[in-house]
Amino acid sequence: MGYDARFFNGSNDSDMIAIALAEGRVILTRDTQIVKRRVVTSGQLNVILIQSDRPELQRQQVTDALNLNCRFRPFAICLECNQPLLERSKQQVKDLVPPYVFKTQSQYMECPACHRIYWRGTHWQAMTRNLEQYMTSCP
Numbered sequence: 001m002g003y004d005a006r007f008f009n010g011s012n013d014s015d016m017i018a019i020a021l022a023e024g025r026v027i028l029t030r031d032t033q034i035v036k037r038r039v040v041t042s043g044q045l046n047v048i049l050i051q052s053d054r055p056e057l058q059r060q061q062v063t064d065a066l067n068l069n070c071r072f073r074p075f076a077i078c079l080e081c082n083q084p085l086l087e088r089s090k091q092q093v094k095d096l097v098p099p100y101v102f103k104t105q106s107q108y109m110e111c112p113a114c115h116r117i118y119w120r121g122t123h124w125q126a127m128t129r130n131l132e133q134y135m136t137s138c139p
């Protein structure tokens with residue numbers, strides 16, 4: 001959706017909380033223990049306790065809670081490091097993408113930080129369909 005986000009994979013809660021505080025992040029979690037911490041109950045750290053198992057309802061809860069509505073810019077930043085993506089020509093990525101991708105895709109984006117190349121393949125199409133459904137439900 002184009003929002004700066006960071007995924008914590010198995011790191012301990014205290015590390016995650018320290019980083020969230022330092023970077024001014026909101027923690028999205030299904031862990032009921034985190035919301036009981038003093039740093040959360042005191043209002044110092046904003047945590048959203050995700051209620052549903054269903055991704056579309058989880059997204060709805062987060063966009064409602066943070067008042068994000070429809071003001072998102074899908075695919076604008078790198079999924080890995082949150083840097084704004086830059087457009088690249090087909091020739092610029094010739095040796096950087098698989099031959100089949102080069103043959104079938106014409107639009108490419110590159111992350112200036114990690115140099116990951118993005119294109120509008122099947123994963124992009126599936127995510128776009130998903131977001132379009134969401135956008136039509138916006139006021």
Ligand SMILES: [Zn+2]
Binds near residue numbers: 082111115
């Ligand atoms: Zn990147």
